[in-house]
Amino acid sequence: MDDELMHELVAGYALDALEPEQERAFEAHLARCAECREQLGGLTDTAGALAHAAPPARPPAELRARILESARAERAGVIPLRPRWAYPAAALAAVASCAAVALGVWIAVGSGTQRGLTALALHGAPGSLVRSSSGRATLVVSGLPAAPAGKTYEAWVMLPGRALPAGLFAANGRTVIVTLRRDVPTGAIVGVTLERAGGSPQPTGTPLVTSART
Amino acid sequence: MAGRRLLASGARSGRATPMPRELAHLSDEAVVALVSRSDEAALVELYDRFGGAAYALARRIVRDPELAEDVVQESFLSVWRGAGRFVPERARASSWLLTLVHRRAVDLVRREQRRRADPLGEAALPDGDERSAADEAWLRLERERVQEALARLPDQQRELLELAYFGGFTQSQLAERLGRPLGTIKSQMFAALARLRELLGPDPREESWTTS
Numbered sequence: 001m002d003d004e005l006m007h008e009l010v011a012g013y014a015l016d017a018l019e020p021e022q023e024r025a026f027e028a029h030l031a032r033c034a035e036c037r038e039q040l041g042g043l044t045d046t047a048g049a050l051a052h053a054a055p056p057a058r059p060p061a062e063l064r065a066r067i068l069e070s071a072r073a074e075r076a077g078v079i080p081l082r083p084r085w086a087y088p089a090a091a092l093a094a095v096a097s098c099a100a101v102a103l104g105v106w107i108a109v110g111s112g113t114q115r116g117l118t119a120l121a122l123h124g125a126p127g128s129l130v131r132s133s134s135g136r137a138t139l140v141v142s143g144l145p146a147a148p149a150g151k152t153y154e155a156w157v158m159l160p161g162r163a164l165p166a167g168l169f170a171a172n173g174r175t176v177i178v179t180l181r182r183d184v185p186t187g188a189i190v191g192v193t194l195e196r197a198g199g200s201p202q203p204t205g206t207p208l209v210t211s212a213r214t
Numbered sequence: 215m216a217g218r219r220l221l222a223s224g225a226r227s228g229r230a231t232p233m234p235r236e237l238a239h240l241s242d243e244a245v246v247a248l249v250s251r252s253d254e255a256a257l258v259e260l261y262d263r264f265g266g267a268a269y270a271l272a273r274r275i276v277r278d279p280e281l282a283e284d285v286v287q288e289s290f291l292s293v294w295r296g297a298g299r300f301v302p303e304r305a306r307a308s309s310w311l312l313t314l315v316h317r318r319a320v321d322l323v324r325r326e327q328r329r330r331a332d333p334l335g336e337a338a339l340p341d342g343d344e345r346s347a348a349d350e351a352w353l354r355l356e357r358e359r360v361q362e363a364l365a366r367l368p369d370q371q372r373e374l375l376e377l378a379y380f381g382g383f384t385q386s387q388l389a390e391r392l393g394r395p396l397g398t399i400k401s402q403m404f405a406a407l408a409r410l411r412e413l414l415g416p417d418p419r420e421e422s423w424t425t426s
Contacts (some may be wrong), residue, residue: 011404012385016313016320017378019386041305046411048309050379051267053360054274056353059286063269064261067287071257071294117253129246140244148350168418175237177244 010036014043116212124209127175129190131214135183139190141209144171147194155180156197157188158210166190168199189213242307249293257294264308265290266353268315272333274380275319320382363413371406378403418421 006029012018013026014179109164118127127141139155147153147170155166155178184190191207193200237245237259245263248256268289272282292314305313364372377383378390385403389396 005400008400008404011407012378012400014237014313014407015375015378016317016401017383017385017388017403019384022385042411043407044305044313045309046414047316047379048306048312049356049360049414050364050375050410051271051312052353052356053364054270054380056266056357057270057282059265059269060279060284063283063286064258064265066283067261067265067290068254070287070291071252071254072296074291111275119247121251128248128251128253140248150408175240177240 003056006033007036007039009042010039014040014047027146043112112117118214119214121213122209124207128208129184129211129214131184135185137180137184137214139178139180139192139211141171141173141178141192142175143173144176144192144209145173146171150197151194152197152199154199154203156191156193156207157182157184158191158207159185159188163191163203165199165201168195184214186214225268246307246311250295251271252294257270260311261290264311267308268312271312271315272319275316276322276383281322282319285315285318287295289318316379323382324384326421360414363410366413367406367409371402371409374403375406385409 006026009018009022009026009029013023013030030040037092083196112130118131120131122128122139122141125141125143127139129137129139131137153171154166154168156163157166157180158164166184167178169176169178180190190211191203192209193203193205193207197203227407237248237255240248240256240259242263245256245260246279263285269282269285272289273279274284276282276285289311364375367375372387374392377388378385381388383391385399386396388394388403389399392399393400
């Protein structure tokens with residue numbers, strides 16, 4: 001089928017109404033058609049809105065607990081993604097800007113990326129570092145108290161032998177979300193230190209929070 | 215900085231015991247990101263936000279309360295397993311979660327040939343739940359907004375969307391059922407969904423977000 005006809009399938013795809021072979025063909029098309037990817041985002045929201053037209057129905061109260069129990073039970077296991085979402089890697093860069101959108105912030109994933117996002121654990125405080133393969137990253141960290149007067153939190157991209165400033169932020173004891181000003185290359189660690197107000201070109205103390213190595 | 219969901223983040227699903235909502239101030243996207251890295255509190259938060267809508271959708275499609283529960287459970291678990299990394303560009307996290315539910319539900323219907331194509335019906339909510347008034351109001355407004363938009367579609371377009379989305383019919387099955395060429399169905403479905411998108415206009419929830 002030529003591309004002209006393929007464009008129309010975006011609606012059927014958004015509504016899960018394609019036959020399996022058409023769906024595969026459309027996903028292949030999606031990998032090379034920016035227009036369809038753009039359109040799919042909007043039509044997915046339209047299909048999502050359609051869900052709200054369903055007659056109201058309440059799940060039984062125990063479903064919530066059951067989901068949590070099942071999730072705990074399989075925490076250790078890693079189960080492959082459904083094929084539907086397993087786009088060709090090259091398509092992911094554009095198709096899946098991703099969950100790291102995290103945070104209300106759409107991360108513009110660079111055109112050279114090959115994978116989706118990863119979330120890395122933090123040490124020193126609860127939270128995670130969400131990073132796209134192009135290196136854009138967002139730090140989600142909880143429980144940092146407000147910085148003392150005259151001080152600020154500063155994020156760092158830490159590479160062997162050097163630390164590069166990646167932005168200042170305030171905290172209030174709750175969850176804060178910090179989009180880093182600097183890309184995080186593979187092999188780097190992101191750290192947070194307390195610095196004098198206005199920031200420092202170099203960290204002056206041991207990091208209070210560090211991410212796992214990217 | 216993050217958009218904050220002010221109105222739409224409350225519990226929308228039945229639950230026996232309230233839990234602390236320390237993640238209530240996070241955007242849907244942030245919650246999904248946390249769920250996909252196995253954060254239990256985020257999973258509960260995600261369920262509280264969308265469990266009700268997910269269940270209503272699943273139930274509309276599969277028509278069986280227990281199967282609907284299975285669909286919802288599997289959908290949330292797929293986010294937990296890390297499927298949260300794959301979100302279509304620009305689509306909202308809520309839409310994406312509902313596509314997971316929809317997909318599972320129609321797969322089930324197709325497998326078990328439990329197709330139903332009744333027109334949308336009204337059903338009363340059962341009593342005995344303490345959902346917050348704001349959440350209840352939000353769901354009702356959203357339902358009215360979508361139903362109004364659907365009502366403004368030409369009959370043929372509305373029928374096509376309902377049969378596909380809630381009935382679980384594929385385009386080929388619709389061509390056969392409605393006696394129209396497959397190419398026509400494809401074009402009509404595209405026109406119908408694009409028209410619905412226009413009619414829905416910008417999401418009113420956007421107005422309930424503040425940016426800091």
